[in-house]
Amino acid sequence: MATDTTVERKRRAPSTTSRTRTRLQGDSSIYITIFVALVAVGFTLGPIIYLALGGFRTNGQLAADPTGLPDPWVWQNYWNILTQGNFWQYTLNSLIVAVATTAGVVLFGTMAAYPLARYSFRGREGIFIIFTAGLMFPLTVAIFPLFLLIQDLGWVGGYWGLIVPQVAFALPVTVIIMRPFLAALPDELEEASFMDGLTRVGFFFRMVLPLAKPGMVTVGVLAFLGSWNGYLLPLVILTGRDAPTTLPLGVTQFQGQNAADFAGIMAYTFLAMIPALVFFLMMERRIVDGLSGAVKG
Amino acid sequence: MTALEASGTGKGPVVDAKASAAGPHPVTPATDNAKKDTRRKWLEIAIFVGPALLIFLTFVVFPMVMAARYSLYKWDSRQPFELAEFIGFDNYTRALIGGTDPETQEIFWKAYAEPFWNAVGNNVQIIALSMLIQLPVAMLIALVLNRKFPGRGPTRLIIFAPYVLAEVTAGLMWLMLLDPRGPVTEWVQAIGLPTPPQGWLEDPTWGFWTFFFIVSWKYIGLAIILFLAGLAGVPEELQEAASIDGASWWQVQWRINIPLIGPTVRVWAFLSIIGSIQLFDMAWVLNKGGSTGQYSTIATLMVDIGTQRNDGGYASALAIIMFIFSMTAAIIYLTLVMRRDTAGSRKGA
Numbered sequence: 168m169a170t171d172t173t174v175e176r177k178r179r180a181p182s183t184t185s186r187t188r189t190r191l192q193g194d195s196s197i198y199i200t201i202f203v204a205l206v207a208v209g210f211t212l213g214p215i216i217y218l219a220l221g222g223f224r225t226n227g228q229l230a231a232d233p234t235g236l237p238d239p240w241v242w243q244n245y246w247n248i249l250t251q252g253n254f255w256q257y258t259l260n261s262l263i264v265a266v267a268t269t270a271g272v273v274l275f276g277t278m279a280a281y282p283l284a285r286y287s288f289r290g291r292e293g294i295f296i297i298f299t300a301g302l303m304f305p306l307t308v309a310i311f312p313l314f315l316l317i318q319d320l321g322w323v324g325g326y327w328g329l330i331v332p333q334v335a336f337a338l339p340v341t342v343i344i345m346r347p348f349l350a351a352l353p354d355e356l357e358e359a360s361f362m363d364g365l366t367r368v369g370f371f372f373r374m375v376l377p378l379a380k381p382g383m384v385t386v387g388v389l390a391f392l393g394s395w396n397g398y399l400l401p402l403v404i405l406t407g408r409d410a411p412t413t414l415p416l417g418v419t420q421f422q423g424q425n426a427a428d429f430a431g432i433m434a435y436t437f438l439a440m441i442p443a444l445v446f447f448l449m450m451e452r453r454i455v456d457g458l459s460g461a462v463k464g
Numbered sequence: 465m466t467a468l469e470a471s472g473t474g475k476g477p478v479v480d481a482k483a484s485a486a487g488p489h490p491v492t493p494a495t496d497n498a499k500k501d502t503r504r505k506w507l508e509i510a511i512f513v514g515p516a517l518l519i520f521l522t523f524v525v526f527p528m529v530m531a532a533r534y535s536l537y538k539w540d541s542r543q544p545f546e547l548a549e550f551i552g553f554d555n556y557t558r559a560l561i562g563g564t565d566p567e568t569q570e571i572f573w574k575a576y577a578e579p580f581w582n583a584v585g586n587n588v589q590i591i592a593l594s595m596l597i598q599l600p601v602a603m604l605i606a607l608v609l610n611r612k613f614p615g616r617g618p619t620r621l622i623i624f625a626p627y628v629l630a631e632v633t634a635g636l637m638w639l640m641l642l643d644p645r646g647p648v649t650e651w652v653q654a655i656g657l658p659t660p661p662q663g664w665l666e667d668p669t670w671g672f673w674t675f676f677f678i679v680s681w682k683y684i685g686l687a688i689i690l691f692l693a694g695l696a697g698v699p700e701e702l703q704e705a706a707s708i709d710g711a712s713w714w715q716v717q718w719r720i721n722i723p724l725i726g727p728t729v730r731v732w733a734f735l736s737i738i739g740s741i742q743l744f745d746m747a748w749v750l751n752k753g754g755s756t757g758q759y760s761t762i763a764t765l766m767v768d769i770g771t772q773r774n775d776g777g778y779a780s781a782l783a784i785i786m787f788i789f790s791m792t793a794a795i796i797y798l799t800l801v802m803r804r805d806t807a808g809s810r811k812g813a
């Protein structure tokens with residue numbers, strides 16, 4: 168890295184007065200860029216790689232030399248988690264909750280956004296403001312009375328107690344993203360559809376839903392991620408003997424029960440990260456779009 | 465024009481649809497047909513908006529209203545609410561100043577107000593440090609990376625990756641790395657620097673900074689990626705023109721790029737502030753905010769009191785206080801944005 172900067176300085180020095188020095192593309196300052204990129208990547212990936220490698224070591228190895236590499240490589244930690252415990256069950260539980268949450272958010276959110284975008288009626292802006300105000304009610308704030316409500320409904324310890332509130336709290340962002348998206352659909356399309364005898368409801372199902380797919384994918388991805396990573400709500404709702412456990416809860420339980428098994432905790436934590444990372448690799452563009460679109464609205 | 469076409473086809477809705485995009489509702493003639501159409505329209509609206517509105521009101525608005533109510537009671541949450549005792553704003557005054565009763569004030573200050581202000585202080589520090597440290601660092605990285613270079617795509621992907629990880633998994637990962645006998649301690653000692661005697665997270669002074677470091681590891685990628693997305697929208701000709709006129713790299717960034725991505729920075733700042741106010745998962749996973757509350761937040765305090773001490777009234781008061789903070793942040797943000805926008809349009813006109 169030191170050589171990068173010296174090379175950089177040497178090559179830049181003679182051309183200080185030249186215009187090209189400050190050109191943004193294509194001069195020797197690219198070494199600085201690459202250096203910064205490498206540092207950022209190392210800072211980001213380093214801890215995750217250490218975690219993954221730690222899972223391939225024994226607790227003895229970790230204690231003797233915390234910074235070393237696996238020697239020999241031990242598959243036992245990962246193997247045990249994948250074959251013996253409840254890892255797959257927890258993953259499945261998380262998946263069920265996340266998929267149901269996503270489906271609910273996308274369906275109800277798009278439905279609600281449709282009249283708010285394309286109908287004109289008294290109270291329209293009022294309803295929209297109610298939804299946007301929801302951004303100020305994070306789940307964290309409402310967790311305690313929410314728990315009591317779920318308890319009254321008899322949903323504690325079950326999937327519904329997780330899915331329905333998650334849908335509710337994801338609706339504001341969904342409506343905020345979907346409304347301008349649906350409003351932007353060309354009016355000519357609507358007119359043409361009505362000429363062809365479609366009703367407004369028909370127009371929604373036959374035209375809006377297919378055309379709004381990119382927007383729906385964006386809000387769906389955000390909802391899925393939020394549900395998949397959720398911790399506080401499962402922590403509070405999924406109590407009781409027969410309650411299903413989601414992956415974030417499962418990881419902390421494992422850590423609580425095997426506090427001394429560092430290698431095991433590392434393996435478990437890394438395994439729990441993998442689904443989110445895979446999902447991210449598939450959906451990266453959508454996530455960034457959704458996040459930057461959510462507030463700009 | 466559209467209205468004529470619409471009445472030609474005998475389908476009222478088109479008028480409304482057009483109007484909704486254009487603005488105010490046009491005056492429609494009150495014929496029987498129109499009345500029928502109106503009724504039908506309201507039915508459709510109810511069917512479309514109804515389910516979402518019902519779920520939203522039941523599970524978001526209603527609990528908040530209930531929290532406001534509970535916060536005025538002294539209530540052991542293991543008992544039915546009927547047994548709770550109305551105490552007005554006592555829960556709030558306890559949190560803020562240790563209650564109004566001079567006899568118990570000292571005890572209550574220690575039991576309620578001290579942890580509360582400690583948590584508020586932590587939340588506020590995290591917000592301030594995000595703006596003072598995360599923002600400039602992320603901006604600098606984004607500006608440097610805002611060009612073509614080999615490995616650009618993978619770099620962006622990797623930098624953003626921690627954002628999508630669950631706070632729980634990221635927190636546990638750092639718990640392992642920062643163990644007093646773990647790798648980070650070894651590395652730091654290897655280069656001859658001091659390590660905190662009570663461990664990275666447990667140390668009274670280092671604990672908070674360690675926590676802030678972990679939070680930054682997880683969230684700085686979001687800032688970088690949002691800034692890069694904003695920078696991609698800055699017209700290249702502007703930057704080229706400036707550099708041809710002799711502007712240095714710094715001048716180009718300072719005078720052109722940074723001002724032009726102002727809106728993106730505001731979006732990030734808003735997301736960051738709201739996120740900081742609600743911070744819970746990470747702090748909870750890392751030993752519930754620290755054994756002496758080194759990095760406890762209002763949210764961890766609230767859950768701690770609600771679940772361990774079953775003090776339903778006080779926990780609800782904390783929830784409402786947190787809500788007031790979020791709302792204040794949102795209102796400030798919206799006013800700032802709106803003032804900017806209107807100022808811009810006035811200038812434009």
